[in-house]
Amino acid sequence: MELTTIWFLLVAVLFTGYFILEGFDFGVGMLLPVLGRDDRERRVLINTIGPVWDGNEVWLITAGGAMFAAFPEWYATLFSGFYLPLLLILLALIARGVAFEYRHKRPEASWKRRWDAAIVVGSLLPAILWGVAFANILRGVPLDADHEYVGGLLNLLNPYALLGGATTLALFLTHGAVFLALKTTGDIRERAGALAVRLGVGAAVLAVGFLTWTLSIRSSAAAVVLAVGAALALLGALAAARVRREGWAFTGTAVAIGLAVATLFAALFPNVLPSTLDAAGTLTATNAASTPYTLKIMTWVAVIFTPVVLAYQGWTYWVFRKRIGVANIPQH
Amino acid sequence: MDALDVARWQFGVTTVYHFLFVPLTIGLSVLVAILQTMWHRTGNERYLKLTKFYGKLFLINFAMGVVTGIVQEFQFGMNWSDYSRFVGDVFGAPLAIEALVAFFLESTFIGLWIFGWDRLPKRAHLASIWAAAIGTNLSAYFILAANSFMQNPVGYRINPDSGRAELTDFPAVLTNKVALITFPHTLAGSFLVAGSLIVAVGLWHVIRNRDSADAGAYRFATKFGSWVVLVASAAVLFTGDIQGKIMTDVQPMKMAAAEGLYTTESPASFSVLTIGSLDGSREVFAIKIPYLLSYLGTGDPNGTVHGINDLQAQYATQYGAGSYTPIIPVTYWSFRFMIAFGMAAGAIALLVLWSQRKGRTPSSKWLLRAGLAMPVLPLLANSFGWIFTEMGRQPWIVFGEMLTRNGVSRSVSLAEVLTSFTAFTLIYATLAVIEVKLLLRYAKAGVPDVSEQPPTDDTDDAERPLAFAY
Numbered sequence: 001m002e003l004t005t006i007w008f009l010l011v012a013v014l015f016t017g018y019f020i021l022e023g024f025d026f027g028v029g030m031l032l033p034v035l036g037r038d039d040r041e042r043r044v045l046i047n048t049i050g051p052v053w054d055g056n057e058v059w060l061i062t063a064g065g066a067m068f069a070a071f072p073e074w075y076a077t078l079f080s081g082f083y084l085p086l087l088l089i090l091l092a093l094i095a096r097g098v099a100f101e102y103r104h105k106r107p108e109a110s111w112k113r114r115w116d117a118a119i120v121v122g123s124l125l126p127a128i129l130w131g132v133a134f135a136n137i138l139r140g141v142p143l144d145a146d147h148e149y150v151g152g153l154l155n156l157l158n159p160y161a162l163l164g165g166a167t168t169l170a171l172f173l174t175h176g177a178v179f180l181a182l183k184t185t186g187d188i189r190e191r192a193g194a195l196a197v198r199l200g201v202g203a204a205v206l207a208v209g210f211l212t213w214t215l216s217i218r219s220s221a222a223a224v225v226l227a228v229g230a231a232l233a234l235l236g237a238l239a240a241a242r243v244r245r246e247g248w249a250f251t252g253t254a255v256a257i258g259l260a261v262a263t264l265f266a267a268l269f270p271n272v273l274p275s276t277l278d279a280a281g282t283l284t285a286t287n288a289a290s291t292p293y294t295l296k297i298m299t300w301v302a303v304i305f306t307p308v309v310l311a312y313q314g315w316t317y318w319v320f321r322k323r324i325g326v327a328n329i330p331q332h
Numbered sequence: 333m334d335a336l337d338v339a340r341w342q343f344g345v346t347t348v349y350h351f352l353f354v355p356l357t358i359g360l361s362v363l364v365a366i367l368q369t370m371w372h373r374t375g376n377e378r379y380l381k382l383t384k385f386y387g388k389l390f391l392i393n394f395a396m397g398v399v400t401g402i403v404q405e406f407q408f409g410m411n412w413s414d415y416s417r418f419v420g421d422v423f424g425a426p427l428a429i430e431a432l433v434a435f436f437l438e439s440t441f442i443g444l445w446i447f448g449w450d451r452l453p454k455r456a457h458l459a460s461i462w463a464a465a466i467g468t469n470l471s472a473y474f475i476l477a478a479n480s481f482m483q484n485p486v487g488y489r490i491n492p493d494s495g496r497a498e499l500t501d502f503p504a505v506l507t508n509k510v511a512l513i514t515f516p517h518t519l520a521g522s523f524l525v526a527g528s529l530i531v532a533v534g535l536w537h538v539i540r541n542r543d544s545a546d547a548g549a550y551r552f553a554t555k556f557g558s559w560v561v562l563v564a565s566a567a568v569l570f571t572g573d574i575q576g577k578i579m580t581d582v583q584p585m586k587m588a589a590a591e592g593l594y595t596t597e598s599p600a601s602f603s604v605l606t607i608g609s610l611d612g613s614r615e616v617f618a619i620k621i622p623y624l625l626s627y628l629g630t631g632d633p634n635g636t637v638h639g640i641n642d643l644q645a646q647y648a649t650q651y652g653a654g655s656y657t658p659i660i661p662v663t664y665w666s667f668r669f670m671i672a673f674g675m676a677a678g679a680i681a682l683l684v685l686w687s688q689r690k691g692r693t694p695s696s697k698w699l700l701r702a703g704l705a706m707p708v709l710p711l712l713a714n715s716f717g718w719i720f721t722e723m724g725r726q727p728w729i730v731f732g733e734m735l736t737r738n739g740v741s742r743s744v745s746l747a748e749v750l751t752s753f754t755a756f757t758l759i760y761a762t763l764a765v766i767e768v769k770l771l772l773r774y775a776k777a778g779v780p781d782v783s784e785q786p787p788t789d790d791t792d793d794a795e796r797p798l799a800f801a802y
Contacts, residue, residue, distance in 0.1 A: 072420020
């Protein structure tokens with residue numbers, strides 16, 4: 001396999017991992033005021049993701065770094081072109097990251113209320129904007145022959161991209177609710193389980209619509225198979241959530257999100273950022289790539305370290321596998 | 333004002349801000365790990381209390397370092413896309429490796445350490461903080477290797493067709509002599525900050541809470557921190573000395589700009605301060621130490637240090653007409669502030685140690701004030717060090733290869749970058765106020781009570797409160 005193809009796959013894997021992992025912690029953040037009726041319940045919700053959210057976010061940093069190293073043109077055009085959405089994502093990630101750490105540092109209700117708002121907004125904005133961004137990558141954007149983005153902000157807010165944003169929002173909400181049903185006890189678990197089913201129906205409708213529209217824009221055999229797989233996994237997750245098989249439901253939403261992201265990358269390949277103007281502006285896995293020497297070194301590093309990272313990150317989830325409930329929340 | 337200026341200001345503000353948290357994270361992660369190791373070795377609760385106490389301050393700071401770090405990675409693509417295109421082949425690799433090898437380690441194990449007090453075997457829990465500390469320090473290496481490529485590009489060639497830098501020798505990039513010396517210098521500067529924080533907080537309790545049951549713990553912390561500061565000061569001086577010579581070798585203009593030395597001199601003197609016009613036309617008053625600049629730059633008291641005018645003429649011939657001189661007042665003063673603020677912390681640490689000699693308890697109000705100023709001094713030194721090294725590289729973004737003005741994003745408008753700059757400045761300022769208040773609150777609260785052990789019977793395990801919860 002070509003090195004550029006390997007790196008296209010690796011970038012796809014990193015973003016897929018990112019959306020599966022941070023997808024549920026975005027969901028938990030957004031559901032904070034919905035499922036957390038009082039401060040103790042909210043703390044239960046936050047503590048389900050407390051030990052892992054930071055590690056989840058490193059998937060994004062690694063995906064960004066991998067894109068920079070392997071496809072500098074893609075990284076440069078995408079990040080300068082999608083300027084304002086990325087700015088909002090950054091501000092949101094700052095606010096929610098600090099909020100997790102600082103919320104419990106003072107007892108005042110007003111203090112906690114403000115950080116709760118930061119967590120909700122800080123989870124909501126990226127949950128929508130990542131969908132908008134990836135839909136635009138797939139749809140293509142106006143790039144001139146120098147691969148410079150020449151559209152404005154409004155160009156990014158087209159109906160297809162907005163549907164993409166609504167889809168990631170609904171998927172992450174469902175994924176978060178399913179995760180909470182899996183990780184909590186008592187009343188919260190019941191409510192999260194019931195909410196997951198209702199959210200899941202909406203997510204399934206949006207996801208099927210979005211993936212169908214996606215395949216009508218650009219498609220490949222692999223993309224069709226992945227999209228069908230994503231839809232089936234989501235339906236499976238719904239069925240499992242209905243009968244409160246929480247582990248299966250979470251597996252289902254995780255696989256569904258993973259396959260949905262994979263669908264986008266499969267449909268996109270070999271392009272990485274198509275131009276809607278001049279075909280010469282289109283960035284591909286070949287013309288956006290670094291030199292073979294750089295890719296070869298990076299491949300070695302990835303081959304050696306990725307399994308190690310997966311092992312210890314997986315171990316973390318094992319260490320914190322226990323469900324928690326309001327009784328487990330200490331006074332301070 | 334154009335988008336270039338604002339992009340530069342944003343990079344300066346966000347980077348200096350990010351680096352207020354980084355030194356504490358680098359230094360405190362290791363120092364807290366050492367305290368916890370001492371607890372394991374001795375079983376003395378004093379060290380456990382200090383681990384948890386300084387651990388809390390560490391985490392308040394850590395969160396800020398994490399979230400401001402993401403901005404740094406995104407900013408290259410957002411504001412400096414032509415720079416990213418030009419160097420991506422070389423510069424992206426250390427960044428990606430940093431994330432994969434160092435950030436995952438740091439972030440995953442910090443989570444295990446925070447929440448793992450009752451979930452992990454004691455030894456695994458101790459190993460977690462060490463893993464996080466190693467990840468943190470390792471990340472510094474990769475990012476400094478990337479930065480060193482901008483100061484002294486090595487291990488690459490320029491592709492004549494694309495005009496871009498291409499990696500030809502990755503080991504050369506990782507063993508760039510600038511990186512090899514900047515890494516220990518930065519670590520030493522970081523331990524200067526972390527040690528100072530430990531002293532400041534400890535000393536406050538030693539003087540204000542002299543009858544506290546934990547007075548012994550605070551006394552120990554104060555001495556421990558002071559020794560860290562002293563060793564770090566020595567390391568800063570030693571590495572800074574070597575760094576100065578490497579800088580003179582690879583970026584002679586930066587050394588000339590550090591002194592505001594316009595004409596080549598051998599021997600060259602170092603001015604402690606200069607009043608007058610810094611454009612070299614008129615000098616009103618200056619305190620000069622003869623031979624010192626020659627020694628700093630070359631290791632030989634009579635060595636030749638090239639002046640700005642000669643270098644400017646040489647670069648104009650080499651790279652074409654234009655100014656290749658940094659803003660001299662900025663480089664001149666930031667270089668001096670870096671040295672002065674850094675050394676001040678070391679001097680105060682000596683006073684603090686002296687005040688506690690032979691078991692004495694200090695009570696001087698002035699000593700307390702000096703002690704409380706301590707963490708701020710090396711933080712300023714770190715900031716001025718970065719301002720010096722980045723401003724001293726100007727007008728280059730990659731020395732000798734790309735001008736800063738050619739690296740900026742062409743597709744980003746002034747309005748966009750202004751929006752971004754304003755938003756970051758506002759959110760960063762707000763968070764700074766919140767963070768400092770929290771640090772003071774938790775610093776004043778003192779060491780926690782660690783006597784209450786969790787119940788040992790397993791019957792109500794499901795109901796047992798977590799050892800730590802957000």
